Amino acid sequence: MKSDIEIARAAHKLPITKIAAKLDLVADDYLPYGHDKAKLTHAVVNRLKQAPRGKLVLVTSINPTPAGEGKTTTSVGLGDALNRIGKKAVICLREPSLGPNFGMKGGAAGGGYSQVIPMEDINLHFTGDFHAISSANNLLAAMIDNHIHWGNDLRFDTRRVTWRRVVDMNDRALRDITVALGGPSNGYPRETGFDISVASEVMAILCLAEDLSDLKARLARIIVGYNLDKQPITAADLKADGAMTALLKDALQPNLVQTIENNPVLIHGGPFANIAHGCNSVIATKTALALGDYVVTEAGFGADLGAEKFFNIKCRKAGLSPDAVVVVATIRALKMNGGVAKSELAAENTQALKKGSVNLIRHIQNVQKFGLPVVVAINHFVTDTESEIAVLNEVCENLGVQAILCRHWSEGGAGAEELAHAVAKLADQNEAQLQLLYDDQLPLWEKVQKVAREIYGAADVSADPAVLKQLEQWQAAGFGDLPVCMAKTQYSFSADPTALGAPSGHIIPVREVKLSAGAGFIVVICGSIMTMPGLPRVPAAEHISLNENNEIQGLS
Known part of the structure; x- marks a missing residue:
């Protein structure tokens, strides 16, 4: 064959x-x-x-x-x-x-x-779609650090900048990094990191937008961090949504x-x-x-x-x-x-x-x-x-x-x-209409529990008090009607990738939650799932090359 x-x-x-x-x-x-x-x-x-x-x-x-x-x-x-x-x-x-x-x-x-x-x-x-998505994402990241460097009129709390850079590659070394080292001319040092491009909010926005005007409106709503009063700062506040839309037009x-x-x-x-x-x-x-x-x-x-x-x-x-x-x-x-x-x-x-x-x-x-x-x-x-x-x-x-x-x-x-x-x-x-698992009005934490119990067969969901408090704050801020986007291992109904079959009665541990205000959902990160994957011990890249006819070989 x-x-x-x-x-x-x-x-x-x-x-x-x-x-x-x-x-x-x-x-x-x-x-x-x-x-x-x-x-x-x-x-x-x-x-x-x-x-x-x-x-x-x-x-x-x-x-x-x-x-x-x-x-x-x-x-x-x-x-x-x-x-x-x-x-x-x-x-x-x-x-x-x-x-x-x-x-x-x-x-x-x-x-x-x-x-x-x-x-x-x-x-x-x-x-070139993914390159455009990565570029739009990273333009926004660059504009954040540039804004802080040139006076920080929006009063960014540099400890609460939530927007991360992306690259379309598995690269675990970029998960957590420090930027702007090397002195005052390079900006204000802060901790940040990279996600893989396909996990970015810009990717989600592109896939949920109805047209160019909807795309621009969603990009504008992206929350990139918080100011010293703990109020959200958006891509629109940075005037980045127009340039991002231009990059994503095609x-x-x-x-x-x-x-x-x-x-x-x-x-x-x-x-x-x-x-x-x-x-x-x-x-x-x-x-x-x-x-x-x-x-x-x-x-x-x-x-x-x-x-x-x-x-x-x-x-x-x-x-x-x-x-x-x-x-x-x-x-x-x-x-x-x-x-x-x-x-x-x-x-x-x-x-x-x-x-x-x-x-x-x-x-x-x-x-x-x-x-x-x-x-x-x-x-x-x-x-x-x-x-x-x-x-x-x-x-x-x-x-x-x-x-x-x-x-x-x-x-x-x-x-x-x-x-x-x-x-x-x-x-x-088929004359049936789709029956959604939960209503928009259900509180965010109850949506998480609903998915875990109804779909994963879990007994319950666990989370640090800080996670529950964050969900409560977003609920109060008007984001309670958003659906939840569960980030979990794909290999199991549980958060344990080795638990095959149909495990029941387990606990789904929620490690972190992220607000994707532009895409229109709450990301719920469970267990050890990473938003920047790593390469395996023997990556497929080792077997991809060109043959004697300059044709690509090794792709599967």
Whole structure:
């Protein structure tokens, strides 16, 4: 079997003009980036706001394991399959971050014969959106320190500057730093740090903004720190919102690319789901709904993080309601949840599969709490046995949910046609409306408790008194109606990444809370989760290079 990058490189790409034509777009509707990428213009995005919407399908999954789940691969395979059965389908994905690409997770353009191309461009610099986001974020940081240096008219308390710099890379050495060393000409020294770009509020704002004016208004509301009277200081106070908007003008336009089977894909925005809200941009999703009869989108990591935030943050803010949800699972990953070591996953083990299936069961039940119909996609591996497939089918049948074996990784869209028929039927028949987990009016701390208990199966949530006091202050200041964005390990329902399966009765420890006033949510940092990841002992970067033909090799 060829590697992902070999398959992607061998694919026959159509000119982006022909992909745009499939969506009935004309030349004035997009800006080509070479022959195989384009950005949709602000004009066409605004024109399509009032168009009828197609059906929205969310793809989510069980908790990720080293065994692999294939959520993006399934999203791509399903989109291709829907087009194969005669539906006009558009796929909406997030842009990959360089951090995971060069770290451990790898890229995010799908895999096997269910990929988005050009794979190398998408996984690396693409159209420069992340660079623009990092630049806008760091411009604001520079303007803060510059303002303090030139007299500090806003009376910043330098101990309470909350805005941090970002870089799109895993770099643990930048988590906590001191800036402005070297004497008076370099400014006032203070402690700060870096986050990864995809965890930044600017990234979240870009993904939740409806248009350029909304983008500017959200950027203006960013709280960057507090003055000596403990009153908030915003980006608007620094007069930074205009320049930030200028830097992000092009980045706000959705990117159009194609699958290996030459079907249209909008890839735009890339917030992490274990830190930020984990969904592609509202603009891309709504535009796709106006362009296609079915839109397949995904939410990051497991349903406890990505799907929960997709519903409670993105759908709440954007007025969206999915018509069907696909939960992706692999027999390998569920056996690992049942206690099987990675080296032993190829051997049949129905008992471990039954034991580990509690992870899938809880994710299904959690999605059903939002009032949405569910289908399970069993992402097939060659080591799966008939007995194991039968066990997993029975698990799903007992929940009244259909499980469908999918071979899109090896067969492309043809391997997911049965899933496509089931999803289309489910979406067409669905008359239910999304039921959010909590009301806006619920106090912030109770929202945190609601997610922990209802979604994670926790007994309670613990937090330092200073955290509870901070939430009370934000509640009193008028931010109590915001949703909460839980930052937690993606590997478990608990805050312990080693607790597989479906742990219950645990305590979720809240370490810190952050107000993202521009994005419109409260970030709740749990356990040991970091907003700046580190590289593993053997990073993927060690294996990425150019071959003798100057082609990139080693990307996955």
